[in-house]
Amino acid sequence: MATQVQYARLGGPEVLEVVDVPDPVAPAGGVVVAVRAAGINPIDGKLRSGVRPSPPITGPRVPGSDAAGVVVATGDGVDGWHAGDEVVVRNARGAYTTHLVADASQLVRKPGPVSWEQAAAIGVPVGTAHQALISLGVGPGTTLLIHGGSGSVGRAAIQLARRLGARVVATASPANHERLRELGAHPVAYGPGLVDRLRAAAPGGYDRILDAAGTDEALEASFELVDDRHRIGTIVAGPRAAELGILAWGGGNPVPMTPAELALRDDAYPLALDLIAAGEFEVDVARTFPLREAAEAARLVEGGHPGGKVLLLP
Ligand SMILES: NC(=O)c1ccc[n+]([C@@H]2O[C@H](COP(=O)([O-])OP(=O)(O)OC[C@H]3O[C@@H](n4cnc5c(N)ncnc54)[C@H](OP(=O)(O)O)[C@@H]3O)[C@@H](O)[C@H]2O)c1
Structure with a gap:
């Protein structure tokens, strides 16, 4: 089974639930990544609380756009990526999970010296x-x-x-x-x-x-x-x-x-990964939490003064 954090109605951190779901299957052109770290961003709470408008909720939503982990399955037609590859997922959809489905085009290779926390903190x-x-x-x-x-x-x-x-x-x-x-x-x-x-x-x-x-x-x-x-x-x-x-x-x-602006955001992944690997860029991690404490992690970020990056370690 996979485990994910989700919500089915708008509200404070208390609407976040931790649930077990069947292991996802890699779709054609995509992969399943076993998430090692997921970054929490203020936008996650703004969307969940409704401060930032989003389409009506029609089913459970898994928050999170920043994740890093290990490829565990590849779908048909995936070239160049294999089980065991250590990756950062660009623009992840639903990063608060143990197993994340992503398109192969979203993957960026994680250099060895970059930690999981650093990798999930850059997106x-x-x-x-x-x-x-x-x-x-x-x-x-x-x-x-x-x-x-x-x-x-x-x-x-x-x-x-x-x-x-x-x-x-x-x-x-x-x-x-x-x-x-x-x-x-x-x-x-x-x-x-x-x-x-x-x-x-x-x-x-x-x-x-x-x-x-x-x-x-x-x-x-x-x-x-x-x-x-x-x-x-x-x-x-x-x-x-x-x-x-x-x-x-x-x-x-x-x-x-x-x-062009979106492309600049994408350019930042290899730029930051290389700088971190070279010891020329620092990520300040304030605190990490297990998935089951996602609500507490969200409260820390939404308090407005987290003092650095807050991450979930599934
Ligand atoms: N447009 C985008 O694409 C985009 C992307 C990323 C983030 N954002 C937004 O940018 C903001 C910052 O994101 P982040 O990830 O850096 O947040 P963060 O890590 O949670 O940090 C919050 C920051 O806000 C400061 N702050 C809190 N209250 C303040 C006040 N009254 N006056 C001035 N500063 C105050 C904090 O300073 P102290 O802790 O030192 O008090 C801290 O520097 C958030 O609103 C986020 O949603 C937008």
């Missing part, structure tokens, strides 16, 4: 960070502000922006400041007085702003610091982006991402 966060930085035009000499710098997206964005040659100021709770300094950012606490602290942190001003917090405070501070709103991009306040005149990628933006 949504690193893909988003990489795409947003490139779409914003961050490069050598850019002074970049990241709102939400201590989140999984923010920590990835700090490291990737530094590699691009940018100077980075990032907002976070004080408890996370030391870690953000180690990652290469100048940390600033959000909250009252934010704009003054941000001005002091970059007296020459900001060239680009990445909003991974989505709060009114972050957006209003951004408008005080940068005049050209096309230099501000959000991954959270998508529904308000057009009215505010800022860039947005996903995050509830009614305008879908372009094929």
